[in-house]
Each structure stands twice: as C-alpha cells, then as structure tokens.
Amino acid sequence: MPEIRNFTLNFGPAHPAAHGVLRLILEMDGEVIQRADPHVGLLHRGTEKLAESKPYNQSIGYMDRLDYVSMMCNEHGYVLALEKMLGIEAPLRAQYIRTMFDEITRILNHLLWIGAHALDVGAMTMFLYAFREREDLMDVYEAVSGARLHATYYRPGGVYRDIPDKMPLHEKSKWYSDADIKRLNKNRGGSVLDFIEDFTQRFPKYVDEYETLLTDNRIWKQRLVDIGIVSPERALQLGLTGAMLRGSGVEWDIRKKQPYAMYDQLEFDIPVGTNGDSYDRYLVRIEEMRQSNRIIKQCVDWLRENPGPVMHEDHKITPPRREEMKGGMESLIHHFKLATEGYCLPEGEAYVAIEHPKGEFGCYIVSDGANKPYRLKVRAPGFAHMSAMDELTKGHMLADVVTIIGTMDIVFGEVDR
Amino acid sequence: MSEVLQKLQSHLDASLGAKLDKQTIAFNQLTLEVLSENYLEVAQFLRDDEICGFDQLSDLCGVDYLTYGQGEWDTGGSSFTRGVKRDFSFDADDSGDAPEFEGKRFAVVTHLLSVKNNQRIRLKVYCDDNQAPKVASITEIWNSANWYEREAFDLFGILFDGHPDLRRILTDYGFIGHPFRKDFPLIGQLEMRYDEEQKRVVYEPVSIEPRVLVPRIVRGGK
Numbered sequence: 269m270p271e272i273r274n275f276t277l278n279f280g281p282a283h284p285a286a287h288g289v290l291r292l293i294l295e296m297d298g299e300v301i302q303r304a305d306p307h308v309g310l311l312h313r314g315t316e317k318l319a320e321s322k323p324y325n326q327s328i329g330y331m332d333r334l335d336y337v338s339m340m341c342n343e344h345g346y347v348l349a350l351e352k353m354l355g356i357e358a359p360l361r362a363q364y365i366r367t368m369f370d371e372i373t374r375i376l377n378h379l380l381w382i383g384a385h386a387l388d389v390g391a392m393t394m395f396l397y398a399f400r401e402r403e404d405l406m407d408v409y410e411a412v413s414g415a416r417l418h419a420t421y422y423r424p425g426g427v428y429r430d431i432p433d434k435m436p437l438h439e440k441s442k443w444y445s446d447a448d449i450k451r452l453n454k455n456r457g458g459s460v461l462d463f464i465e466d467f468t469q470r471f472p473k474y475v476d477e478y479e480t481l482l483t484d485n486r487i488w489k490q491r492l493v494d495i496g497i498v499s500p501e502r503a504l505q506l507g508l509t510g511a512m513l514r515g516s517g518v519e520w521d522i523r524k525k526q527p528y529a530m531y532d533q534l535e536f537d538i539p540v541g542t543n544g545d546s547y548d549r550y551l552v553r554i555e556e557m558r559q560s561n562r563i564i565k566q567c568v569d570w571l572r573e574n575p576g577p578v579m580h581e582d583h584k585i586t587p588p589r590r591e592e593m594k595g596g597m598e599s600l601i602h603h604f605k606l607a608t609e610g611y612c613l614p615e616g617e618a619y620v621a622i623e624h625p626k627g628e629f630g631c632y633i634v635s636d637g638a639n640k641p642y643r644l645k646v647r648a649p650g651f652a653h654m655s656a657m658d659e660l661t662k663g664h665m666l667a668d669v670v671t672i673i674g675t676m677d678i679v680f681g682e683v684d685r
Numbered sequence: 686m687s688e689v690l691q692k693l694q695s696h697l698d699a700s701l702g703a704k705l706d707k708q709t710i711a712f713n714q715l716t717l718e719v720l721s722e723n724y725l726e727v728a729q730f731l732r733d734d735e736i737c738g739f740d741q742l743s744d745l746c747g748v749d750y751l752t753y754g755q756g757e758w759d760t761g762g763s764s765f766t767r768g769v770k771r772d773f774s775f776d777a778d779d780s781g782d783a784p785e786f787e788g789k790r791f792a793v794v795t796h797l798l799s800v801k802n803n804q805r806i807r808l809k810v811y812c813d814d815n816q817a818p819k820v821a822s823i824t825e826i827w828n829s830a831n832w833y834e835r836e837a838f839d840l841f842g843i844l845f846d847g848h849p850d851l852r853r854i855l856t857d858y859g860f861i862g863h864p865f866r867k868d869f870p871l872i873g874q875l876e877m878r879y880d881e882e883q884k885r886v887v888y889e890p891v892s893i894e895p896r897v898l899v900p901r902i903v904r905g906g907k
Contacts, residue, residue: 309855314864321871323899352712504741504800507829520800612905618712619796619807621743630744632796636754637905647744647796655832684855 274302277666281310285388285670288680292657292669301669304661306654311684319644323610324350325423327644332418334646335682338377338625339409340369342682343422345646348528349620349631350424353613354585360530361576362426367530368464368567369412369421370622371560375471376405377625377677378557382478385550385674389491394481401474404467411436411460425580431571435463461568468565475557482550492547496660496672499544506659507652510627511552512676516544522623534566546675553677585611610639619647626650626677648682690715693804696736701727716807724810725821731797731806732826739797739806742827745834747841748792751784751867757901784868791818791843795830812843822848840865870895 277294280286289310295303315334319327331342344366351357358366383398406416412431413419421428438444438452455466482488498508503516513520521538523531539555541548580586587606588599613635621630627649634643653676660672690710697705697717704727707718719727731739789811797806812818822845824830834845835854842863845851853860862869872895880887 309853309857312855317865317871321897326899505828507742507827509741509743518800525803609899609902612902614905616711617716617794617807618714619744619805621798621805628743628798630796632744632746632794634748635905636903638756638901638903639899640901642753643746643748645744645746645794651832651836652829655829 279669281307285673287384287673287678289684290654290673290678290680294661294666294669296666299665301661301664301666304658304669306657308651308654308680309684311680313685315685316644316646319641321640323639324613324641325606325610327641328423329418329420331646332420333681334648334685335377335624335626335629335650335679336417337380337679338373339417339419340366340373340421341377341622341624342629343420344370344529345620345622345624345629345631347422347424348622349618349633350613352618352620353616353633353635354424354611355614356425356580356582356585358426358580359577361430361571361574362578363529364567364570364574365427365431365578366422367534368564368571370529371563371567372405372408372464374560374625375557375564376402378553378560379405381553381625381674381677382482382550385671385677386482386488388670388674390487391481391485394478397474397477397481401471404463407436408460408464408467411463423579423586425582425586426578430578431460433459435460461571464564465568468561468568471561472558475554475561479554483554489547491667491671492550492675493545494543495546495664495668496675497543497545498656498660502659503544506656508627508656509649509652510624511549511556512627512649512653514539515541515549515552517542522621522628526621528620528622530567531563534563536560536563546671549675612637612639613641621647624649626679626682627653629682646682646685648685650676650678650680650683651685654678654683687713689804693736693806700734701730714805714807716809718809718811721810721813721820725823725826728795728808728823728826731808736802737806738799738801739804740800741798742795742823742829742833743798743805744794744796745823745830745837746794747837747843747865748794749841749865749867750788750790750792751786754903755901756903757897786815789813790815791841793820793837793843795823797827817844818842819844819846821846824848839863842866 274295274297277296279292279294281289281291291307293305293307294301315330319330328343328346331346332339334342379398379402383395386394409419410416413421413428435456435458437456438449440449456463498516500516500518503513503518517540519538519540524538536559539552541552583602588602592599593603615635615637617634619630619632621628629649630647632645633641636642661669694708694715704719704723705717706720709716731737791812793810795808797808810820812820822834824834832854834848835852837843838845838851839853839855840863856864862874872891872893874891875888876891877886877888
C-alpha cells in the first residue's frame with residue numbers, strides 16, 4: 269500500500285476566480301479541503317495611515333477605493349462618522365439623495381457579485397447581462413459626480429451638488445452609428461431623475477431574467493445548495509454581516525435596526541434565508557436588489573416634489589458658493605481656511621456603521637482635535653468574511669472553494685485596505 | 686437612545702463596578718475602559734450577560750497614542766512646509782530604542798454589537814508595557830477577533846496572549862517593523878526595484894523626501 273499524505277495546494281493570487289489578489293494555501297486530502305489559509309494583504313495600501321496625514325475631506329476619495337464596487341456606500345460610512353463628531357446633519361434633500369445613491373450602489377454591487385459569482389461557477393451569460401445594467405447605473409454616477417466609479421460625491425454636510433436637470437446624451441462617433449445613438453439615447457431625453465425612474469421600471473424585469481437563468485437552473489443549484497452552510501450562532505461568532513448573516517436566518521439589517529439617512533421613512537423588506545447555504549445567500553441578494561429598486565423609486569418620487577439645498581450652510585465646514593467667494597470677504601476667508609487647513613473635529617472618538625451592500629461597514633475615528641484624524645479604522649465586512657474562509661471550506665471539495673469565495677462577495681480593496 | 690445607554694451603564698456599574706476603570710458616554714456611544722488584568726473577565730461578562738448580550742464583535746483595532754494632541758506647525762525656515770523630519774536610521778532587528786512616552790502608549794479598542802438587544806459598546810484596554818505591548822486574546826470569546834488581532838499585531842506590534850496563530854496578515858512576507866506606529870514614517874523605510882546588473886529585485890532605503898502639504902493643527906475643543 270502506498271502511503272497517502274495530505275498535500276498543499278496554492279490557489280491564486282492571480283487566479284481568475286480569486287476575485288483579485290487572494291492567495292489561498294489549501295491543505296488537501298485528495299480533493300477534500302482540510303484547512304484553508306488565506307494570505308491577504310497583497311493589495312494593502314495603508315489607507316488608514318494615509319488618512320492620518322490628510323485633512324478629513326481629502327480622504328473621502330480614498331473611501332471609494334476601499335470596496336471599489338460600492339463606492340458611495342463607503343463614502344457614506346466615513347461622511348456619517350464625520351458628521352456625527354461635527355454635530356451636523358445634512359439637509360433633508362441631501363439625505364434622500366444619499367439614500368437613493370446608496371441603493372443604486374447596492375444594485376451595482378449585487379450586479380457585479382452575481383455576474384462574477386455565476387461566471388466562476390460556470391454561467392457565462394450572467395456576466396454579460398449584469399454588466400448591461402451596470403452601464404446604466406454608472407452613467408448615473410457619471411451624471412452627478414463626473415466619475416463612473418470613484419465618485420467622491422458625498423461630503424460632510426451633504427452631497428457635492430444637486431442632481432442635474434439633464435441626463436447627458438451619447439454623441440455620434442466613429443464607433444456608434446446614428447441608429448446606435450438613437451437606441452442608446454432613447455431613455456435619456458429627460459432629467460437624471462427621469463432616467464433613474466425609467467431604470468426602476470425596467471429593472472424588475474431584468475431581475476426576472478436573471479432568475480430564469482439561475483434560480484431553478486440544475487447546475488446552479490448543484491453548485492450552490494448546501495455549500496458553505498453557516499448556522500446563525502456561528503455566523504455571529506465569526507463576525508459575518510449583511511447577506512452572509514441574513515442568509516443564515518438572522519434578521520439583522522442596520523437600515524432597519526439602527527436607521528441612518530432616510531431609511532426609517534421608506535418602505536422596504538428585509539429578506540432572510542433559512543439554511544444558511546450559498547443558495548440562500550443568492551436568493552437573499554436577489555431579493556435585496558428588488559427591494560433596493562423599491563427604495564430608489566420612493567426616493568425619486570420624493571426628490572421630484574421637494575427641491576431644496578443639498579449642502580449644509582455652515583461654511584466653517586462646507587465650502588461657500590463660488591459666486592459668494594468671488595464677491596464676499598467672509599466667504600473668501602472661509603474658502604481659504606478650508607483649502608489650506610480644513611476643519612477640526614472635536615476631541616473624542618466615534619464609531620459609525622452603515623449597511624453596506626456586503627455587510628456592516630464601520631468607520632472608527634479617533635480625533636485629538638486636529639484637522640486630520642488621529643486614527644481612522646475602517647471596519648470592512650469583507651475582512652471578517654474572509655477570516656471565516658477556513659471554517660466555511662473545511663470538508664468541501666476544491667471546486668466549492670470558488671463557490672464560497674463567490675458567495676462571500678469578496679473585494680480585496682476593502683479586505684486589505 | 687441615551688436613556689438606553691444610561692440604563693446599560695448603570696447595569697454595568699452595578700455588576701462589574703470595580704473591574705471597570707472608566708465609563709464615558711460621548712457622541713451617544715458608551716465607552717468602557719478596563720485595566721488589562723480585568724480585560725478577559727469583562728469581555729466574557731459582556732458576551733454572556735442577558736442585559737448586555739454582545740454576541741458579535743464588529744471590530745478590534747490598535748491605537749498608538751505616541752503623538753496624541755501634537756501639531757506640526759513648527760516648520761523651520763522653509764516657506765513650503767516640510768513638517769516631518771525623518772530619521773534615517775533603520776533598525777533591522779526591530780528591537781531598537783522605542784521613543785520615550787509617559788503613560789500607556791498602546792490601546793486595543795473593541796467594538797461590540799448585540800444583535801439580540803440592538804446595542805453597541807466600545808471596550809478599550811491600554812497595554813501596560815510600551816516596549817512589548819501585550820494584552821490577552823479574546824479569540825476564544827469572539828472567534829472573529831482572530832484576524833483583527835493578527836492585524837493589530839502586524840500594524841502596531843501588540844502581542845495577544847493566547848492567540849492561536851499570531852502571524853502577520855496585511856504586510857508583505859518578510860516585512861520589518863510595524864507600519865501604523867506613529868514613529869514609523871509615512872513614506873516607509875525601504876523601496877524596491879529591479880536591478881539590471883544583479884538581475885534581481887533589490888531593497889534600498891527610501892530615496893523620496895517626506896513632505897506635508899497641509900500641516901496638522903489642533904484647534905478642536907472637547
């Protein structure tokens with residue numbers, strides 16, 4: 269009899285299913301995983317240390333780059349922590365805009381998740397479908413902030429600017445014919461809000477399309493059902509949040525339990541799973557997309573009726589309007605101070621958590637009263653999820669590792685920070 | 686919310702009393718400070734007690750209080766601020782003389798969440814020794830602390846007694862030093878490039894000038 273030994277397998281860091289730069293050291297018994305040791309940190313940029321060297325406002329852009337598929341939600345967590353310590357609140361309209369963009373971001377994130385997850389498991393079409401819808405939403409990002417991904421749209425005290433009246437149109441180029449342009453611009457005739465509303469009407473049908481492709485798909489179910497089961501007790505112990513926790517049947521959503529922005533004014537439901545396996549988490553996220561769509565619709569309706577300011581009026585914190593700055597001494601001084609020094613937070617510490625598409629995203633700020641954070645700690649949901657990797661993969665086959673990475677919705681920008 | 690917090694605070698006062706060093710409510714959040722010898726016991730109580738019921742550890746991180754409250758306004762002759770003077774000496778063995786600091790320099794801050802009772806709390810413990818900061822590991826109480834403690838060890842050099850697997854996590858293989866300490870320069874210690882002559886990657890002390898564009902000024906009050 270030959271001696272049978274465990275052997276060690278290196279997975280990543282450049283494997284297409286490693287979602288970026290995950291390196292896994294897998295101890296295998298045949299094709300069964302005995303132990304998984306994730307090596308993270310290949311994308312560590314020292315965001316928190318960099319933030320310590322910059323005035324508060326200059327770090328908002330870094331937040332986009334944490335979880336780079338749900339940009340505005342990261343900003344929201346950071347900006348809320350600042351607002352809490354400054355003791356200010358954004359105007360109502362800004363809060364609605366933030367809520368709407370948080371949900372647009374949630375859909376963006378879940379679309380990328382479902383595309384990548386299905387692609388990993390073997391369903392190519394989903395990726396193409398998901399990116400079709402992402403395109404529309406990224407155009408909305410671009411319309412309000414000028415950037416398709418790294419928006420830096422939220423500011424302490426509100427949002428950078430109000431939603432524009434006109435949705436930008438595609439222009440004719442050597443790549444697009446007249447017919448293409450006509451098709452692309454079909455829904456873009458009105459304002460940005462019109463375009464978003466049009467999207468909310470189209471989107472449920474798209475989700476139905478995804479479901480016809482996946483929900484009852486035999487291969488999809490074979491690959492997902494009963495893979496990576498987490499009991500509710502273990503989920504809490506392991507620090508799982510978001511859909512990872514709700515998939516296990518724990519009804520916990522910060523939007524409902526500790527509401528921020530306008531979530532307490534809006535109607536939406538929290539889907540929960542029962543078995544805590546990858547398939548339940550898939551169903552939870554699909555339903556979350558439908559609920560996000562509902563929230564966006566309500567926000568659009570409110571925003572149509574209620575014009576108003578979108579930025580706090582305290583110019584010790586928010587920059588004054590350009591015209592005022594050119595004409596008034598006071599505004600000029602405010603602008604100068606903000607540009608050269610920023611604002612100081614009172615001494616103290618605060619932790620603010622929001623319901624990020626992936627889970628609980630928290631910002632812990634320690635301030636010694638300076639114009640820069642003394643310590644900024646970002647609690648990224650992916651980091652806790654990644655640390656559960658060993659427990660989730662134990663006893664599964666090698667091919668299931670890919671499913672579990674997919675179901676955890678890992679993005680290395682936030683895990684490694 | 687604050688009434689709930691005050692209730693929780695008085696409950697903790699009654700049941701833990703002497704074990705707690707300090708309790709503060711600021712920004713509508715409750716902070717408990719404990720001495721390192723009581724850390725484990727208090728953590729265990731916070732998890733198991735009915736009224737507390739903190740069943741999830743959201744976050745754990747290290748804080749280095751070396752330069753707390755210090756500004757950077759003294760900039761010398763240059764009109765363009767070069768607020769940071771960098772020390773080019775580099776301790777390869779990591780044992781070098783730590784800067785002097787009165788009081789306890791390192792803290793470990795834990796954020797707990799009770800899904801059951803819908804409340805949060807912050808637990809703070811200061812490390813007794815500034816040279817080799819060490820606190821007990823709470824991995825046994827909340828399993829999610831495992832990687833957070835590895836991170837705090839990696840970035841701050843805080844040792845966690847009883848941790849099952851205290852390895853570096855975020856920095857590179859073979860990294861020397863603890864980058865989030867306040868005496869670790871922002872630009873780092875080493876830079877890396879491919880050397881054409883030696884046909885391999887070489888590490889050298891960093892050649893870029895550290896600079897501060899906006900100096901740090903302390904103006905905020907309590």
